[in-house]
Amino acid sequence: MPTSHAPRRISKHDLKTDQFSTSIFAAREWVEKNLRTTLIVAGAIIVVGVAIWGVARWRGGQSDEALSLYGEAGVEMRSGNAAVAIAELQKILDEHKGSKIAGPACFQLAELHFRQRNFDDARVFFQRYINDYGDDLMLKSAAWAGQGAVDEQAGFYGEATTKYEKAIEVDPKGFRVPEYWRTIVRTAIAANDSTKALSAFERLRKDFPRDAQNIGIAREMLIEHGMLDPGKT
Numbered sequence: 001m002p003t004s005h006a007p008r009r010i011s012k013h014d015l016k017t018d019q020f021s022t023s024i025f026a027a028r029e030w031v032e033k034n035l036r037t038t039l040i041v042a043g044a045i046i047v048v049g050v051a052i053w054g055v056a057r058w059r060g061g062q063s064d065e066a067l068s069l070y071g072e073a074g075v076e077m078r079s080g081n082a083a084v085a086i087a088e089l090q091k092i093l094d095e096h097k098g099s100k101i102a103g104p105a106c107f108q109l110a111e112l113h114f115r116q117r118n119f120d121d122a123r124v125f126f127q128r129y130i131n132d133y134g135d136d137l138m139l140k141s142a143a144w145a146g147q148g149a150v151d152e153q154a155g156f157y158g159e160a161t162t163k164y165e166k167a168i169e170v171d172p173k174g175f176r177v178p179e180y181w182r183t184i185v186r187t188a189i190a191a192n193d194s195t196k197a198l199s200a201f202e203r204l205r206k207d208f209p210r211d212a213q214n215i216g217i218a219r220e221m222l223i224e225h226g227m228l229d230p231g232k233t
Contacts, residue, residue, distance in 0.1 A: 069089070069092050070101050086116075103129065110143065114150065141167045145164060181214070189227065
């Protein structure tokens with residue numbers, strides 16, 4: 001029977017080869033791309049690209065200040081001032097929760113808390129995105145994956161598996177689905193749930209037969225933990 005609290009933890013090698021941050025970076029890139037599109041349509045735009053974070057500003061009431069705060073948060077994060085970036089993003093949610101940028105800001109805030117290892121706060125804001133701003137399937141899926149990553153950090157591997165499955169359910173055609181299946185293999189292994197791990201591996205192979213990288217990593221994890229016979233793969 002599966003268990004959420006397993007005595008055997010996944011190896012550091014597995015964690016190194018399968019980082020939650022890859023999904024978050026992809027989500028962040030999507031936010032920036034679509035934010036730029038929205039601003040171009042609206043007109044009167046100044047867009048300044050700053051590495052991973054986008055800096056976007058325009059003149060116009062509440063959106064002006066909210067977008068300015070969002071851009072400033074990006075600059076602060078790039079400068080290594082995570083605490084200031086968190087404060088700027090929090091201010092958007094406190095004072096401009098109805099603005100178009102509030103959803104992306106909420107997601108970014110959750111991700112930033114996660115990267116700062118503020119896992120309780122990360123959980124709160126990932127859930128807030130799901131509850132209040134989850135109209136975009138790609139980000140909503142990534143928010144569920146974020147919840148799964150928080151559970152992993154707490155050692156709740158069974159719960160993490162459920163959250164990653166929810167991420168797939170929300171956006172089954174999303175381009176991160178193969179990575180989520182691979183992640184489920186990892187969390188199921190950590191929970192000593194060989195049935196779930198092998199099932200996820202088979203779904204990965206069946207639905208994404210050309211994804212050699214994810215399949216290969218999942219296979220190696222299963223073999224390493226004695227759940228898959230290398231002679232039958």
